[in-house]
Amino acid sequence: MNKINLNRRSFLKNSGKATGFVALTGGAVQLNAFNAWAAKKSSLDSNVAKTMLLVSKDLFPGNKFSDKLYMISVDSLDGKAATDESLKKSFVDGVAEIDKAAGGKYTKASYKKRVTILKKIQGKPFFNTLRWEMVSVFYNNKKVWDVAGYQGPAYDQGGYYLRGFQDADWPQPSKDASPKGWWE
Amino acid sequence: MAKKFDLNDNSVAVVIGSGAGGGTLSNELSQKGINVVCLEAGKRYTTDDFINDEWSAFLQTAWLDNRTTSGSWSIATNWPNLPSWIVKSVGGSTLHWAGASLRFQEHEFKVKTEYGDIAGANLLDWPISLKEMEPYYDKAEYKIGVTRTHGIPGLPGNNNFKVFYDGAKKLGYRDVHTGRMGINSIPRDGRNACLQLGFCFQGCKSGAKWSAGYSEIPKAEQTGNFELRTEAHVIQITHNKSGKIDGVVYVDKDGNQQKQKARIVAVAGNSIETPRLLLMSNSSMYPEGLSNSSGQVGKNYMRHLTGSVYALMDKPVNFHRGTTMAGIITDESINDPRRGFVGGYELETLALGLPFMAGFLIPGVSGWGEKVSNALENYDHLAGMWIVGEDMPQEKNSVSLNTDVKDQNGMPVPNVHFDDHENDIKMRKHAFGKGTDVYKAAGAVDVFETPPYPSTHNLGTCRMSAKPRDGVCDRNGKSHDIANLFISDGSQFTTGAAENPTLTIVSLAIRQAEYIAKEMSKGTI
Ligand SMILES: Cc1cc2nc3c(=O)[nH]c(=O)nc-3n(C[C@H](O)[C@H](O)[C@H](O)COP(=O)(O)OP(=O)(O)OC[C@H]3O[C@@H](n4cnc5c(N)ncnc54)[C@H](O)[C@@H]3O)c2cc1C
Ligand code: SF4
Numbered sequence: 001m002n003k004i005n006l007n008r009r010s011f012l013k014n015s016g017k018a019t020g021f022v023a024l025t026g027g028a029v030q031l032n033a034f035n036a037w038a039a040k041k042s043s044l045d046s047n048v049a050k051t052m053l054l055v056s057k058d059l060f061p062g063n064k065f066s067d068k069l070y071m072i073s074v075d076s077l078d079g080k081a082a083t084d085e086s087l088k089k090s091f092v093d094g095v096a097e098i099d100k101a102a103g104g105k106y107t108k109a110s111y112k113k114r115v116t117i118l119k120k121i122q123g124k125p126f127f128n129t130l131r132w133e134m135v136s137v138f139y140n141n142k143k144v145w146d147v148a149g150y151q152g153p154a155y156d157q158g159g160y161y162l163r164g165f166q167d168a169d170w171p172q173p174s175k176d177a178s179p180k181g182w183w184e
Numbered sequence: 185m186a187k188k189f190d191l192n193d194n195s196v197a198v199v200i201g202s203g204a205g206g207g208t209l210s211n212e213l214s215q216k217g218i219n220v221v222c223l224e225a226g227k228r229y230t231t232d233d234f235i236n237d238e239w240s241a242f243l244q245t246a247w248l249d250n251r252t253t254s255g256s257w258s259i260a261t262n263w264p265n266l267p268s269w270i271v272k273s274v275g276g277s278t279l280h281w282a283g284a285s286l287r288f289q290e291h292e293f294k295v296k297t298e299y300g301d302i303a304g305a306n307l308l309d310w311p312i313s314l315k316e317m318e319p320y321y322d323k324a325e326y327k328i329g330v331t332r333t334h335g336i337p338g339l340p341g342n343n344n345f346k347v348f349y350d351g352a353k354k355l356g357y358r359d360v361h362t363g364r365m366g367i368n369s370i371p372r373d374g375r376n377a378c379l380q381l382g383f384c385f386q387g388c389k390s391g392a393k394w395s396a397g398y399s400e401i402p403k404a405e406q407t408g409n410f411e412l413r414t415e416a417h418v419i420q421i422t423h424n425k426s427g428k429i430d431g432v433v434y435v436d437k438d439g440n441q442q443k444q445k446a447r448i449v450a451v452a453g454n455s456i457e458t459p460r461l462l463l464m465s466n467s468s469m470y471p472e473g474l475s476n477s478s479g480q481v482g483k484n485y486m487r488h489l490t491g492s493v494y495a496l497m498d499k500p501v502n503f504h505r506g507t508t509m510a511g512i513i514t515d516e517s518i519n520d521p522r523r524g525f526v527g528g529y530e531l532e533t534l535a536l537g538l539p540f541m542a543g544f545l546i547p548g549v550s551g552w553g554e555k556v557s558n559a560l561e562n563y564d565h566l567a568g569m570w571i572v573g574e575d576m577p578q579e580k581n582s583v584s585l586n587t588d589v590k591d592q593n594g595m596p597v598p599n600v601h602f603d604d605h606e607n608d609i610k611m612r613k614h615a616f617g618k619g620t621d622v623y624k625a626a627g628a629v630d631v632f633e634t635p636p637y638p639s640t641h642n643l644g645t646c647r648m649s650a651k652p653r654d655g656v657c658d659r660n661g662k663s664h665d666i667a668n669l670f671i672s673d674g675s676q677f678t679t680g681a682a683e684n685p686t687l688t689i690v691s692l693a694i695r696q697a698e699y700i701a702k703e704m705s706k707g708t709i
Binding site: 059060061062063064065115118122123127128131134135136138139140144145147148149150151152153154155158159160161163164165166167168169170171172173176177178179180181182 | 236237238239337338339340341342343345346347349350360361362369370371377378379380381382383389390499500501502504505506511537538539541542543549550551552553554556557558560561562563564565626
């Protein structure tokens with residue numbers, strides 16, 4: 001199913017390149033989910049939000065996740081910032097700090113450079129907030145589950161016992177080791 | 185038939201906590217006609233209330249009162265205010281437990297004799313042997329309905345188990361199967377058979393998994409000798425002039441303090457709250473806390489070695505389908521010092537959903553970057569296992585009162601200090617190596633050696649000992665210092681063994697109930 005992806009990733013790894021989730025044409029990052037931002041009512045200004053989107057992607061770079069999905073995390077943070085001035089300020093300051101570290105704009109820096117910057121701010125509040133939002137909001141989102149192949153709750157469908165809990169393509173263990181189910 | 189007892193009724197046995205230890209003890213005592221009041225800090229949930237969503241379920245029922253940590257363990261960095269994963273609810277941590285139910289091995293009851301002197305380790309033989317425990321293990325297995333005992337069939341293995349089994353067999357491991365689980369493989373004891381829902385850590389909605397909350401407590405209520413008070417957080421155990429326990433003080437759900445009188449008190453708040461309560465109950469007669477003449481209350485805190493190995497496989501696995509813990513390799517649980525360490529470990533499959541995987545694959549702030557992201561993005565290709573090994577009891581590993589930080593009741597929070605022992609580090613390294621080998625043999629393309637999670641197995645902080653100077657309670661869990669005070673949870677463990685602890689906690693509670701009933705009828709307590 002995802003075999004190709006894995007192979008492509010290991011190829012990218014072996015060839016020592018960045019994972020290529022953003023097209024670094026001419027140094028400018030294409031964040032295609034971003035155009036809508038200016039049009040909607042939001043608490044964070046477009047540069048801050050855009051940088052936060054890229055940080056989120058740099059923290060958890062993906063081949064299968066679209067920019068639109070990453071926006072789940074940024075939108076959620078934007079919503080929190082709307083009612084929390086100090087949080088909003090911490091985003092503005094955090095972006096200013098990484099822009100400074102990039103010697104210009106974080107969004108214009110190379111992937112390698114950006115990762116170095118993130119390593120430096122690892123553990124600081126700005127970093128922690130963005131990482132935690134990815135962990136607790138992004139990966140907790142059904143749309144993200146669908147892409148990653150997590151099916152979530154099964155109680156309403158009667159559990160997984162008739163829905164593939166033994167369908168992985170490995171040899172079936174012996175009957176002693178793994179007896180038949182009660183329904184068989 | 186739920187009963188109500190008067191606060192001034194001093195004939196009752198008060199049990200603190202309704203989990204594996206307290207829930208079982210409450211039921212066993214009330215079956216024997218003894219009047220019991222069980223005080224539980226958490227609320228009562230039914231299987232309908234359980235939420236099949238990892239973070240929501242955790243926030244619903246986990247013990248989230250503030251705690252602090254110190255020491256060199258990775259937990260102090262990664263989860264500084266969450267040293268353990270314990271449940272605050274009727275049924276305690278058996279709401280979230282995975283169900284692995286293993287007996288300790290003979291040598292694990294006498295490790296001082298078997299392992300000899302190990303520098304830095306406070307080893308001691310248990311004052312009980314496996315032989316004495318066997319009849320109680322038998323009763324506990326029957327009560328819980330442990331698979332592969334009493335003619336109960338084993339569970340069918342899920343996808344995660346298939347991968348694990350394949351790798352294990354290729355490496356030549358012999359004892360590999362779907363484990364002895366406290367999960368119904370067939371309908372039993374008024375509960376359903378497992379539907380392979382895969383949310384065992386969140387509360388089993390089908391009720392297939394044994395839990396003190398819905399397996400023990402309702403049976404106690406049917407006796408008419410039992411009262412459960414929920415949202416009753418005990419903050420002090422009190423004594424009379426002669427030094428005997430006469431009751432407890434608790435904060436009720438409205439925030440008011442109540443005093444319940446008692447004939448005996450049994451403490452089963454899990455191994456952080458139990459010693460904390462004894463320490464907080466200090467008085468002019470017992471300035472170091474209750475039952476602490478040995479100075480061992482809160483000491484020798486153990487948490488099992490633990491660690492996890494996750495692997496990204498070359499084909500889809502879908503390890504989230506079915507039981508959270510689905511199988512075991514027991515071959516490494518022997519004591520073979522030629523491996524460079526004493527004691528042994530079990531390897532048990534483990535699967536987390538994507539939300540927890542994101543937080544737990546590499547715990548803490550370093551959990552980011554291409555490697556972790558790649559694994560999460562290919563979640564359906566993951567397989568995983570957990571390491572449970574015997575850790576060394578060390579006197580410096582302890583639960584103490586942090587008087588600088590107060591909880592919601594204004595009481596000092598517990599500080600949990602832990603440093604790995606050299607033996608622990610060597611064993612973990614060995615286990616990581618073996619776990620990695622298993623997955624490589626089964627076709628892994630990437631492997632993660634994941635450091636410990638907040639402790640689910642909290643043990644040893646009021647250890648049993650033959651001699652009063654070596655520990656807090658005797659072979660029946662009775663305090664060495666105070667005749668009507670009992671320790672009734674995993675705090676009693678003299679040492680930790682390689683096996684998951686709950687079956688032993690439940691067996692000890694059954695045994696203790698017998699002892700208490702006998703002594704009460706003799707009038708000695
Ligand atoms: C995710 C998870 C998976 C696990 N899997 C397994 C497994 O597969 N096999 C296994 O053997 N074990 C497993 N365990 C461990 C097992 O749950 C515990 O060992 C066992 O429940 C401990 O029993 P206990 O009686 O000591 O404490 P608990 O079961 O935790 O019960 C303690 C109770 O006391 C209450 N309490 C505490 N302090 C007070 C107070 N002051 N006043 C009133 N009430 C109080 C708490 O609210 C709680 O309900 C797992 C645990 C977790 C969290
Ligand atoms: S897998 Fe089985 S035991 Fe676990 S929650 Fe589901 S039904 Fe319950």
